[in-house]
Amino acid sequence: MAADALFRPFSYKSLHLKNRIVMAPMTRSFSPNGVPPPEVATYYRRRAEGEVGLILSEGTAVARPAAKNDPNVPDFHGEQALAGWKRVINEVHAAGGRMGPQLWHVGSARNQLTKWVAPPPVDSPSGLSSPGKRFTEPMTDSAIADAIAAFGKAAADAKRLGFDVAEIHGAHGYLVDQFFWAGTNERTDVYGGATLGERTRFAVDVVKAMRAAVGEDFVIILRLSQWKQQDYNVKLAQTPKEMEEWLTPLVDAGVDILHCSQRRFWEPEFEGSELNFAGWAKKLTGRPTITVGSVGLSGEFLSTLLKGEGSKTASLDDLLRRLEREEFDLVAVGRALITDAQWARKVREGRESELADFDREALSTLV
Numbered sequence: 001m002a003a004d005a006l007f008r009p010f011s012y013k014s015l016h017l018k019n020r021i022v023m024a025p026m027t028r029s030f031s032p033n034g035v036p037p038p039e040v041a042t043y044y045r046r047r048a049e050g051e052v053g054l055i056l057s058e059g060t061a062v063a064r065p066a067a068k069n070d071p072n073v074p075d076f077h078g079e080q081a082l083a084g085w086k087r088v089i090n091e092v093h094a095a096g097g098r099m100g101p102q103l104w105h106v107g108s109a110r111n112q113l114t115k116w117v118a119p120p121p122v123d124s125p126s127g128l129s130s131p132g133k134r135f136t137e138p139m140t141d142s143a144i145a146d147a148i149a150a151f152g153k154a155a156a157d158a159k160r161l162g163f164d165v166a167e168i169h170g171a172h173g174y175l176v177d178q179f180f181w182a183g184t185n186e187r188t189d190v191y192g193g194a195t196l197g198e199r200t201r202f203a204v205d206v207v208k209a210m211r212a213a214v215g216e217d218f219v220i221i222l223r224l225s226q227w228k229q230q231d232y233n234v235k236l237a238q239t240p241k242e243m244e245e246w247l248t249p250l251v252d253a254g255v256d257i258l259h260c261s262q263r264r265f266w267e268p269e270f271e272g273s274e275l276n277f278a279g280w281a282k283k284l285t286g287r288p289t290i291t292v293g294s295v296g297l298s299g300e301f302l303s304t305l306l307k308g309e310g311s312k313t314a315s316l317d318d319l320l321r322r323l324e325r326e327e328f329d330l331v332a333v334g335r336a337l338i339t340d341a342q343w344a345r346k347v348r349e350g351r352e353s354e355l356a357d358f359d360r361e362a363l364s365t366l367v
């Protein structure tokens, strides 16, 4: 099947992309003391040279003491780290790419690969790392206000440095998602509540702070997932109606594009329809959506990262069929772009036979 659908331009507000391929945000931990060195700029520039339409950076920490759980994860605050990011966006633009940082706060999620512990206080809605596991105090009102302001400040910096978009990491069981999930949010104030709609309040305030900082025309992306790293089987929204109650306040607050994280993009979200998460999010909100999850690969990413399972290259036909019928607008590619910076160009030129399987070894170097 010809890959033409992946290579149509896309525009929304001030964002103009040459194709539909997005580099998925992927933590690489090559930024000692939180400062992205020149090698990180070169790494992203190579993906821009390889024709990726939009690059989302690895998760980068907002200005709260325990926003990250690995010292080599880059910060998105402080003069030195921001100077590093300025070099990144300048190089990506010089290569004709578009890019935004993924703004991240890990909340109470511990790192499964390092034992490093951030300075206190750990931020989380109810002091829980997973349902029933209490290990710290719930966030105070002032900690919540400060965290929201930190996202707003980071968005302002993203725009000031020249980035094209900013993405909020609202997925995978990290801070924003900990507010969505009843299993980690037992608050009884405005940031808690019995319904998923009520538990969007923290994310809504984050989005509003960012929107106030960047103005109307700058694109804000929100990454969401039903699943949590604490439990792959969780579904925040059990029905389309619940999904609508979750997404509507977020879109109303100012989210432009929803980035719907699945581990396997082909899995239907609800019974009785083939639509995946990004398909439903688009149908329910009318906003553009990004799909993701094992594009071009046979196995999903967590088995690769945590168990070392390899993934073979796989056909793009099902993805292209869905994109062709506009189930979603953009397609994020993760591991395949770690293995091969030229992935997008090779797909455009029909050189699929040159694409390689993914092996965890690829994570040990930044090339």
Ligand SMILES: Cc1cc2nc3c(=O)[nH]c(=O)nc-3n(C[C@H](O)[C@H](O)[C@H](O)COP(=O)(O)O)c2cc1C
Pocket: 024, 025, 026, 027, 028, 058, 059, 102, 169, 171, 172, 223, 261, 262, 263, 292, 293, 294, 295, 297, 300, 301, 305, 332, 333, 334, 335, 336, 363
């Ligand atoms: C090494 C690695 C690091 C990741 N780090 C992040 C991250 O910082 N933020 C995030 O939202 N997702 C992260 N993910 C998930 C990816 O963005 C993506 O959703 C996932 O890898 C599925 O896409 P793929 O099957 O094409 O690899 C990471 C994945 C990998 C493989």
